[in-house]
Amino acid sequence: MSATAKKGAAKKDGANQPFIYRHYDQEKLRDALRKMYLIRQFEEGAEESYMRGLIHGTMHLSIGQEASAVGICLGLSDEDQITSTHRGHGHCIAKGADVSRMFAEFFGKTTGYCRGRGGSMHIADVSTGNLGANGIVGGGLPIAVGAALTAKKMKTGNVVVCFFGDGANNEGAFHEALNMAAIWKLPVIFVCENNGYGMSTSVARATAVPNIADRASAYAMPGVIVDGNVVSDVAEAMHDATERARNGEGPTLIECKTYRYRGHSKSDRNRYRTKEEIEEWMTERDPIEAFESQLMEFGVIDQNGIEEIRESVRKEIEAGIEFAKESPMPEVANLEKYVYTEQA
Amino acid sequence: MDAQVETATRELSYAQAIQEAMAIAMERDERVFLMGEDIGVYGGAFQVTGDLVERFGTDRVMDTPISELGGAGVAVGAAVTGMRPIFEFQFSDFATLAMEQIVNQAAKMRYMLGGAVSVPVVMRFPAGSGTGAAAQHSQSLEAWLGHVPGLKVIQPATPHDAKGMLLAAIEDPDPVMIYEHKLLYKMKGEVPEGYYTVPIGKAEVRREGADLTIVATSIMVHKSLDAAKQLAEEGIDVEVIDLRTIRPMDRQTIIESVCKTSRLMCVYEGVKTLGVGAEISAMIAESEAFDYLDAPVVRLGGAETPIPYNPELEKATVPQVDGIVKAARDLVTGAR
Ligand SMILES: Cc1ncc(C[n+]2csc(CCOP(=O)(O)OP(=O)(O)O)c2C)c(N)n1
Ligand SMILES: [Mg+2]
Numbered sequence: 224m225s226a227t228a229k230k231g232a233a234k235k236d237g238a239n240q241p242f243i244y245r246h247y248d249q250e251k252l253r254d255a256l257r258k259m260y261l262i263r264q265f266e267e268g269a270e271e272s273y274m275r276g277l278i279h280g281t282m283h284l285s286i287g288q289e290a291s292a293v294g295i296c297l298g299l300s301d302e303d304q305i306t307s308t309h310r311g312h313g314h315c316i317a318k319g320a321d322v323s324r325m326f327a328e329f330f331g332k333t334t335g336y337c338r339g340r341g342g343s344m345h346i347a348d349v350s351t352g353n354l355g356a357n358g359i360v361g362g363g364l365p366i367a368v369g370a371a372l373t374a375k376k377m378k379t380g381n382v383v384v385c386f387f388g389d390g391a392n393n394e395g396a397f398h399e400a401l402n403m404a405a406i407w408k409l410p411v412i413f414v415c416e417n418n419g420y421g422m423s424t425s426v427a428r429a430t431a432v433p434n435i436a437d438r439a440s441a442y443a444m445p446g447v448i449v450d451g452n453v454v455s456d457v458a459e460a461m462h463d464a465t466e467r468a469r470n471g472e473g474p475t476l477i478e479c480k481t482y483r484y485r486g487h488s489k490s491d492r493n494r495y496r497t498k499e500e501i502e503e504w505m506t507e508r509d510p511i512e513a514f515e516s517q518l519m520e521f522g523v524i525d526q527n528g529i530e531e532i533r534e535s536v537r538k539e540i541e542a543g544i545e546f547a548k549e550s551p552m553p554e555v556a557n558l559e560k561y562v563y564t565e566q567a
Numbered sequence: 568m569d570a571q572v573e574t575a576t577r578e579l580s581y582a583q584a585i586q587e588a589m590a591i592a593m594e595r596d597e598r599v600f601l602m603g604e605d606i607g608v609y610g611g612a613f614q615v616t617g618d619l620v621e622r623f624g625t626d627r628v629m630d631t632p633i634s635e636l637g638g639a640g641v642a643v644g645a646a647v648t649g650m651r652p653i654f655e656f657q658f659s660d661f662a663t664l665a666m667e668q669i670v671n672q673a674a675k676m677r678y679m680l681g682g683a684v685s686v687p688v689v690m691r692f693p694a695g696s697g698t699g700a701a702a703q704h705s706q707s708l709e710a711w712l713g714h715v716p717g718l719k720v721i722q723p724a725t726p727h728d729a730k731g732m733l734l735a736a737i738e739d740p741d742p743v744m745i746y747e748h749k750l751l752y753k754m755k756g757e758v759p760e761g762y763y764t765v766p767i768g769k770a771e772v773r774r775e776g777a778d779l780t781i782v783a784t785s786i787m788v789h790k791s792l793d794a795a796k797q798l799a800e801e802g803i804d805v806e807v808i809d810l811r812t813i814r815p816m817d818r819q820t821i822i823e824s825v826c827k828t829s830r831l832m833c834v835y836e837g838v839k840t841l842g843v844g845a846e847i848s849a850m851i852a853e854s855e856a857f858d859y860l861d862a863p864v865v866r867l868g869g870a871e872t873p874i875p876y877n878p879e880l881e882k883a884t885v886p887q888v889d890g891i892v893k894a895a896r897d898l899v900t901g902a903r
Contacts, residue, residue: 304648338681345679354647355680359671365637366672369644369652376600376626376650396667399637406632561682562716564740 240521242459247297249523253532255297255454256518259289259511260536262313265322268540269312269329269343273489277548278329282343283310284485287452290510291416291479292317294457295384298465304352304370305384306363309344310416310483311356314386319351322539326547334550340561360421361387361394364413368400371411371474382410382468390421392435401442401476410468412461413476416451418483423495436478444474451479452510455517482508576759582615582752584726585691588733589616589653591762593623596651599737600627602642603655603691612657613693613752639665639690643673643742646688651737658704659692659746666711673742674717685740689733695748695786695836696885702873705881707837709746709784713813713846719767720814722746724788726756728811731765739767748786748836770817772824776806778899779830782821782847784810787834787886794891803899813843818850825856830898832865836885839868865898867891 238245243252266284273282285292292313296305299318307314315325320336328335329343336348347355354370357363367385374381391397392415404411415435419426432438439446447464449456457479464475482504486493493501518524524532579587592599601623606616607630620628631638635656642654656662662669673686696705713720719741723729729747736743773788774795783791788809795805806824810816825831831851833844844866851857851864867886875881896902 306644336681337679337683340681341679347680347683349680349683354644354684355676357672359667362640362667362672365640365668366644366647368637369641369646370648371644372641373645373648373650376645396636396640399632399634400640402632403634403637403641559716561678561680563719564677564685566740 241455243455244521252523255293256514257532258293258317260532262289262316264536264540265316266312268544280342281489283488285310285313287484288416288418288481289313290454291451291457291481294454295414295461297458298462301351302381304354306354306367307356307386308388309356309358311346315346315348315353318353320348323543323546326543327550330547332547332550333553339553361391361396364396364400367411368404368409371409374410382465384412384414386414388421389415389417389426389435392438393429404474405442405444408471408473411474412464412468415478416481417478418481422487434478436476439476444476446476448478451481452508454514574760576757578755579726579758581726581729581754584730584758585615585733586617588730590619592737593627598651601653602629602631602638604631604633604657606655635661635664636668640668642688643668643686646686647684651687653689655691659694660703660706662692670715674715678717686742687740688742689736691745691747693749694746696874696881697750701876705874709813710837710842712744719743721767721812722785724785724809726758728765730758731763735764735767750786768812768815768817770811770820771809773809774807776804778804778828779895780806780824780828781832781834782808782810783834784843787836790888791834791891793888797892798895805895822854822856825851826859829859829861832895832898834867834886834891836869838871839866842868844868862898865894867894
């Protein structure tokens, strides 16, 4: 499926416009574009800060995968929860986190979301429903099922989204989690961001079925494949899955086919894929470009509006980095704080 | 006095005491629920949950698939989002399949998130040898978990403590791992009615003595008390401390005792090397009690072998009363 909506494929006022144009108001759609820019520029800013030695450790960038994070989180409230992955900056921002506090976390500062204890790989914002990125591939899957069990038991009506990569689908935790979610009909949506590789190992080399969504039938849940670079397609699949979950019909597995532009982490020499492959995705299927041209086509935004968004995001990123730089370091004396809950 | 609200007592088995604690907790707090393999109509592999499913229904006494990793993770996820799950491992050995969720997730989530969440999950681990179940169903791996900051690890030795410490564990905002020796399940003891808690992190002096401090865990508390009785007839006066919690460890009670008796022996069922006794010994070596020692510290732990099937071999694998008596006598009389 082409990432760019074909001219004339949908009428501007017609019922056959893509899902999000029928379902969300223009403000919301412009905000979705803004979030995609925020994710990309956040990660570019983080990458640059890393190169300049301001951030240590490593990080996993999701540049190129913004449509899946934003499309999935578009219809969620702060009460709906997500579990995220090592490639989780996009999820965190899409769910509503403040990039200043994210930068502060990456800089190891007390003002960071995890007070400097977590860093990129454990970024979380519980207040907007993000239960956290995870350093363990597949680690979030059972936890998401547990969160969904809470939602069911407490009858909150909330849903839980579990993000994971194509590599994670070969962990036992994936299979155990999907099975339990299905037998208990829990309000959880499993979202596989299939970017083609787990580190260097392609899906074809690592997974016995051609699509991750094919696994869904083993757990008696719908398995939906979408172009993960098309916001509307992602959001539509998510909308259906959310309805199903909220109606007590149980989980759905959504597979977003996407691609990461950057290496796996900071140590990647890109020996397992060709330059041409990367080029092709970047030039032909960029999710932000695709979304922009679609938004313009449907009259949601014009070139000026796009420029304004880019500029305001640029300022927000700049201010975020500044905030992080100026924030205080944690005190070594507090090293053991937060291991256990402080009791009065 | 441990118990906060003690009323009348009656005799219950250790398993019954745990069951009663779970029932009381579920009645007091609707967030509490049980998860585990065959804990519903079957009643649990050791009949600890028994007929609770009849009283509380399958939503609160949930049978899980045979999925230790996933099940433990579901409990963690439920705990983080506001429930109070009690997760039963069918055998403690199977926790090896769930180490990821216990060690990487439950123990670290609060810390990694800078205090933004707590993980009030309780996990129960039927442990120990003596049932002829051989190498994969008899281990005592509590020291594994005792090594992990973020967890609390307890080993109640009596029905009274099993109930009171489980109720304390449920109240606790952090993950509490309960190691229950399978041979204790049938053991009877006086158990107060109603709600009470026994604090986590407090050791208990079970027998006072002047010549030697034995720090024991779980079933070894009873073996050490039996040994102490025999030794008393020989004029050797043993103090027996029931450690009860291995993380956080009650260092003060042990230090005070060793300062008094000048001798220390650690008795535990887990493999001797790198076990609970190593920590107690090192802790004493680092403390003011070191100057009071009149003899080397002795550790009696499990043999450096998997638990064998043959009953004679199995017994030889872990400390027994005779061995404790002999080691204590040698230590006190300077024969070693
Ligand atoms: C249990 C576990 N095994 C291995 C790793 C090392 N590792 C980190 S990310 C990764 C690849 C994961 O691939 P995928 O799930 O497709 O996610 P992606 O990185 O493509 O977003 C690996 C092997 C890990 N962190 N955890
Ligand atoms: Mg991948």
